[in-house]
Amino acid sequence: MFEFRRSAVALIAAAGVAGLFGMPAAEAQTIKAVMHSDVKILDPIWTTAYIQRNFGYMVWDTLFAMDEKFQVKPQMVDKWEVSPDKLTWTFTLRDGLVWSNGQPVTSEDCIASIKRWAAKDSMGQKMMASISGFEAVSPTTFSIKFKEPYGLVLESLGKPSSNVPFMMPKKTADTDPNTQIKVEDVIGSGPFIFKADEWKPGEKLVFLKNTKYKPRAEPASGLAGGKVAKVDRVEWIAMPDVQTQIGALQNGEIDMIEAPGIDLLPILAKDKNIKLFDANPLGNQYAFRFNTLFKPFDNPKIRHAVMVAFGQEDFLKATIGDPKYYKVCKAPFVCGTPLGSDEGMADVLNQNAAKAKELLKEAGYDGTPVVLMQSTDLAVLTNLAPVAKAQMEAAGFKVEMQSMDWQTLVGRRAKKDPPDKGGWSAFLTSWVSADIINPVMAGFFNASCDKAMFGWPCDAEIEKLRDAFSKETDPVKQKEIAMALQKRWVEAPTHINVGQWYQPVALRTNIDGMLVAPVPVFWNMTKK
Structure with missing residues (x-):
């Protein structure tokens, strides 16, 4: 437990700080x-x-x-x-x-x-x-x-x-x-x-x-x-x-x-x-991030199967609990924004383990373990990984959950080592909604291979659509482009959004x- 005591040395230091601003210590x-x-x-x-x-x-x-x-x-x-x-x-x-x-x-x-x-x-x-x-x-x-x-x-x-x-x-x-x-x-x-x-x-x-x-x-x-x-x-x-x-x-x-x-x-x-x-007030969005460099998530069909296996409410109940502070929302560009839509997402995020198991078989999943990093020191993140593990295992994935503090996770996610040699397969995090309200701003949609964020997804079609969005100034046409990108993303997800929450x-x-x-x-x- 941290003790909030002010020693004589601390008091002298405080007086010195106050002096920098030309005021008595008591007024600092x-x-x-x-x-x-x-x-x-x-x-x-x-x-x-x-x-x-x-x-x-x-x-x-x-x-x-x-x-x-x-x-x-x-x-x-x-x-x-x-x-x-x-x-x-x-x-x-x-x-x-x-x-x-x-x-x-x-x-x-x-x-x-x-x-x-x-x-x-x-x-x-x-x-x-x-x-x-x-x-x-x-x-x-x-x-x-x-x-x-x-x-x-x-x-x-x-x-x-x-x-x-x-x-x-x-x-x-x-x-x-x-x-x-x-x-x-x-x-x-x-x-x-x-x-x-x-x-x-x-x-x-x-x-x-x-x-x-x-x-x-x-x-x-x-x-x-x-x-x-x-x-x-x-x-x-x-x-x-x-x-x-x-x-x-x-x-x-x-x-x-x-x-x-x-x-x-x-x-x-x-x-x-x-x-x-x-x-x-716009809240935050939870996200499950894939490492696409290695098996099993180098295969977009296997990533899609995870999106079919997941259901948002279990994640939100386990972390937030009170419905006053969360919202089930499939829209990747956030519910309540101009691009907030669940178009093309009718068959995903329904926690359909049986369908996901079929898709895994079709995709040729060979049982390669998913090394799932869990952050343990942030209350709003700690319970996400166990939910992801349970929902993935129900669909037939083999999952190895590894626990660590958030700053260790931040350092490790930047590494490109294979998952069985100190690397990783997936982790969960959260984005401020204001960060992800369009496909160019939203970092996890970047699919430009080595130039993309940790996870390094590679998808030429997603990048073509992000380019088109960035050069378009008509809001109506921008939305058409964003919805086309969203449909492609469902087929080959770079990440999965698992619900909105408020803090x-x-x-x-x-x-x-x-x-x-x-x-x-x-x-x-x-x-x-």
């Missing part, structure tokens, strides 16, 4: 939060894991951002223009932007950051395929030149979640995208500064208000607008036990739990000192200003 404000996972990796481009994305939003800014209404707005950009032939996009940065080390943000920094992000991100890869080059027009103006008109430029640069096109200094952004950046290269452009000297993996991560950051003048909205840090210090406390989290929140030892256990929400709702806040944040009542956004952000928040 600190928010202590328990996030959904510990932080062991600092690079939000190297991995799509949401805890690294959350870290990224604390210390880095973006050129564009999505507001509460899912509209893309300028963030670090002051103005932009598009040439009459729609092939050249020119962007000018806001005045006064500097890195946390005091150096100015430049066009070269932004170009390098876009390139590194685009090498890893699904939307970025698709956009880069249409780009002929970049030009640093001036220290604060740069242009992107396209081979052909491209329909998702701002949507790509302003995408809300993993991977996020965070702007980093050129030295940092020049790091190979498949290599993690170094601790000393975490030099931010955002509202907080990472205190590397106070980072203790497994215990605590600390951020200080970035006094050099220049917020936009507009009110904060979603991930856009003025990112005004209204507290001096934010601490992320590592506390994996959910009961301990609840006790610490009730006792005022922490101020926030990002992902409180769903089964404990009724207890929190009755506490007059605690409030539940729905920061992400309120738990806060002490003296915490105000948390924004409605698909990412938990700490600017605009105050502590009374």
Whole structure:
């Protein structure tokens, strides 16, 4: 159990921090939060894991951002223009932007950051395929030149979640995208500064208000607008036990739990000192991800058989339990969105073990074990793998479930070793719904072989349709393309969506200003 005691040394340190802001120690404000996972990796481009994305939003800014209404707005950009032939996009940065080390943000920094992000991100890869080059027009103006008109430029640069096109200094952004950046290269452009000297993996991560950051003048909205840090210090406390989290929140030892256990929400709702806040009303989607490099999931017919074997409700009952916080939804692009549809999915996700067993026989499944990775330290993920194992075994699969903490899983899923030599066959995760509302944004639909995310699916027809979607600007035609892609995906799935779910944040009542956004952000928040 983590002990929340302040030693004399800690008090002296707090006084020193307060002094940085020209105020007495008693006035320094600190928010202590328990996030959904510990932080062991600092690079939000190297991995799509949401805890690294959350870290990224604390210390880095973006050129564009999505507001509460899912509209893309300028963030670090002051103005932009598009040439009459729609092939050249020119962007000018806001005045006064500097890195946390005091150096100015430049066009070269932004170009390098876009390139590194685009090498890893699904939307970025698709956009880069249409780009002929970049030009640093001036220290604060740069242009992107396209081979052909491209329909998702701002949507790509302003995408809300993993991977996020965070702007980093050129030295940092020049790091190979498949290599993690170094601790000393975490030099931010955002509202907080990472205190590397106070980072203790497994215990605590600390951020200080970035006094050099220049917020936009507009009110904060979603991930856009003025990112005004209204507290001096934010601490992320590592506390994996959910009961301990609840006790610490009730006792005022922490101020926030990002992902409180769903089964404990009724207890929190009755506490007059605690409030539940729905920061992400569009919710989240669970996903089962295949590794297509090795047997058995190198065979699309076997992957399709899993989709026939699965039924969503067992997954949702085992993890969430309360129907108030989940929704059975076959639509891969999320129920309640313009592309949310179950077209072509009548025969899948019905938990039809008998039919799946027939399909496995037809596909020539030879009993190769499925190495299924289970995350054990995140309550919203832990029970997914056992359900997947049971439903697959009912259909005739041999399943070997291997348990590990989430950060270990994140590291292992990047490896291309065979499943019987330290690799993997499948795992389950969750996406913020705002990440997956179209087939270019949704990373697990990327089927570009080695350029795809971990799992590395290869499907020329899916890629052809994703290309067509990215270049189409008519919403009606976009939907037609998305539905054609969805039907192909059912035949040769890259992953399987296993239901939508919703997660309120738990806060002490003296915490105000948390924004409605698909990412938990700490600017605009105050502590009374």
